[in-house]
Amino acid sequence: MQQKELIPHLFRTEFSKIVAVLCKLLGLENIQAAEDIASDSFLSAFETWPYKGIPENPTAWLYVVAKNKALNHIRRNKLFSQKIAGHLKNDSVEEEIEIDLSEKNIKDGQLQMLFAVCHPTIPPEAQIGLALRILCGFGIDEIANAFLTNKETINKRLFRAKEKLRTENVRIEHPSSNEILSRLEPVLSTLYLLFNEGYYSETNDAVLREDLCNEAMRLNYLLIENESTDLPQVNALYALMCFHASRFAARKNSNGEIVLYDEQDESLWNKELITKGALHLSKSSQGNKLSKYHLEASIAYWHTIKTDSKEKWENILQLYNHLLQLEYSPIAALNRTYALAKARNIKEAITEAVKLQLNNNHYYFTLLGELYKEIDNEKAKDNFLKAHSLAVTATDKHLIEQKIDALQ
Amino acid sequence: MEQYALIMRHEDGMKVASPEQIQEWMKMTMDWIGGIAAQNKFVSGTGLPFADAKVITTKNGKPVVTNGPFGDIKETIGGLIIVKADSVDEAVEFAKGCPVLMGEGNSLEVRKIAKDDGVH
Numbered sequence: 001m002q003q004k005e006l007i008p009h010l011f012r013t014e015f016s017k018i019v020a021v022l023c024k025l026l027g028l029e030n031i032q033a034a035e036d037i038a039s040d041s042f043l044s045a046f047e048t049w050p051y052k053g054i055p056e057n058p059t060a061w062l063y064v065v066a067k068n069k070a071l072n073h074i075r076r077n078k079l080f081s082q083k084i085a086g087h088l089k090n091d092s093v094e095e096e097i098e099i100d101l102s103e104k105n106i107k108d109g110q111l112q113m114l115f116a117v118c119h120p121t122i123p124p125e126a127q128i129g130l131a132l133r134i135l136c137g138f139g140i141d142e143i144a145n146a147f148l149t150n151k152e153t154i155n156k157r158l159f160r161a162k163e164k165l166r167t168e169n170v171r172i173e174h175p176s177s178n179e180i181l182s183r184l185e186p187v188l189s190t191l192y193l194l195f196n197e198g199y200y201s202e203t204n205d206a207v208l209r210e211d212l213c214n215e216a217m218r219l220n221y222l223l224i225e226n227e228s229t230d231l232p233q234v235n236a237l238y239a240l241m242c243f244h245a246s247r248f249a250a251r252k253n254s255n256g257e258i259v260l261y262d263e264q265d266e267s268l269w270n271k272e273l274i275t276k277g278a279l280h281l282s283k284s285s286q287g288n289k290l291s292k293y294h295l296e297a298s299i300a301y302w303h304t305i306k307t308d309s310k311e312k313w314e315n316i317l318q319l320y321n322h323l324l325q326l327e328y329s330p331i332a333a334l335n336r337t338y339a340l341a342k343a344r345n346i347k348e349a350i351t352e353a354v355k356l357q358l359n360n361n362h363y364y365f366t367l368l369g370e371l372y373k374e375i376d377n378e379k380a381k382d383n384f385l386k387a388h389s390l391a392v393t394a395t396d397k398h399l400i401e402q403k404i405d406a407l408q
Numbered sequence: 409m410e411q412y413a414l415i416m417r418h419e420d421g422m423k424v425a426s427p428e429q430i431q432e433w434m435k436m437t438m439d440w441i442g443g444i445a446a447q448n449k450f451v452s453g454t455g456l457p458f459a460d461a462k463v464i465t466t467k468n469g470k471p472v473v474t475n476g477p478f479g480d481i482k483e484t485i486g487g488l489i490i491v492k493a494d495s496v497d498e499a500v501e502f503a504k505g506c507p508v509l510m511g512e513g514n515s516l517e518v519r520k521i522a523k524d525d526g527v528h
Binding site: 317318320321322324325328332333336337340352355356357 | 435438439441442443445446447448450453
């Protein structure tokens with residue numbers, strides 16, 4: 001790898017590791033200092049490597065620099081004497097403090113950081129932002145791009161979230177065994193949102209979108225690797241992500257336009273990820289609690305079988321029936337109705353669709369158009385036109401136009 | 409928005425159904441509930457299996473426990489769901505779709521859930 005690619009690459013992979021380990025050592029109240037030390041270490045690399053050449057082991061080089069900077073920081077701020085009051089003398093900083101950048105300590109640190117960032121007192125949107133910054137090493141402009149907003153908004157959001165970490169006295173530690181289930185819930189929902197942000201994002205940056213999804217999967221896998229969090233719902237969420245991610249290559253054409261499921265080239269589906277998903281779905285089928293991730297992963301599993309059959313759609317229908325009881329969402333209601341049409345018949349589905357009354361939702365009218373298409377072309381067109389007037393993005397409008405054209 | 413309990417009453421809880429029948433009923437019940445949930449009107453619900461059911465009455469002021477809701481009382485409750493509805497009429501419309509009504513003599517009772525407002 002060339003130098004100009006190497007440093008950004010290392011930043012993405014190593015920044016979050018250094019920050020996690022330093023926060024573990026210094027406490028979350030010093031998160032800004034931890035970030036600054038990590039950033040400074042990369043700055044040193046930028047300044048040094050062009051003249052002295054890339055070191056043999058760039059990562060180890062960064063770790064040494066980060067350690068030294070951290071020690072300087074500790075000494076300068078006398079933070080050491082405040083934190084570990086009285087036990088040790090100030091002059092023995094170097095000998096006594098161990099900055100442990102071993103693989104195990106990094107993983108522990110990142111996992112604990114994940115729990116800290118997803119603390120229930122932090123608003124969900126800020127959790128995602130913090131996770132992207134601190135756990136995934138994303139730049140502020142990348143986060144702003146992913147959320148389709150500007151850097152100031154993201155900076156403010158991150159600042160407030162870090163303030164919250166401090167004022168709420170959130171600690172960087174592994175939750176105790178009786179807390180783990182309740183603390184896991186916001187972690188999983190943040191990872192779920194993070195993945196969806198990447199999967200459904202409007203941003204044009206395809207690389208960024210996949211990065212978001214990959215990071216959500218990496219963090220989810222951290223939970224699986226730890227015995228205390230290797231739980232059914234964690235595996236279910238991972239399975240869901242694998243099944244969705246398996247369609248990455250197939251769901252966009254060369255112009256970056258969405259290719260609908262029905263028109264996707266099956267040979268582009270990633271078989272390895274599908275197998276991995278199936279493995280974790282089976283791992284998730286223990287215990288007696290059925291989470292929404294179980295249901296969504298099972299629905300996604302059925303979608304990995306391209307061939308249509310009544311059995312497939314009957315299963316999907318029942319899974320949606322169940323999912324909606326756990327948690328309502330307009331998209332689940334619409335998908336259930338579509339499954340009803342496939343498993344039973346169009347008339348029954350139309351009767352149910354009319355009851356939904358999602359009159360501000362362009363997907364609703366797109367669905368009605370799709371259903372009427374089979375029996376009444378005029379009504380189909382009316383509904384597609386309504387959908388068209390409600391759709392916001394050019395991509396959505398274009399898709400609906402194609403549907404209208406196909407009617408003639 | 410009010411909440412209503414839709415209480416499913418079976419005329420005869422002793423009737424034995426085949427596993428295939430039970431599966432078909434389950435599916436229909438799930439479709440019924442799924443349809444309500446798709447309108448964001450489902451709150452909660454539970455089936456009430458007949459197995460292990462007991463009835464407690466009193467005789468001369470002493471409790472008497474009998475097996476099952478059967479015997480003298482023929483009609484029995486099979487389950488209930490709680491829905492959100494703007495009016496009792498809307499709740500009644502939901503009730504009309506319940507597959508329990510396909511059984512001769514079965515009925516559904518619609519009852520408003522008391523609000524915890526100190527009045528009810």
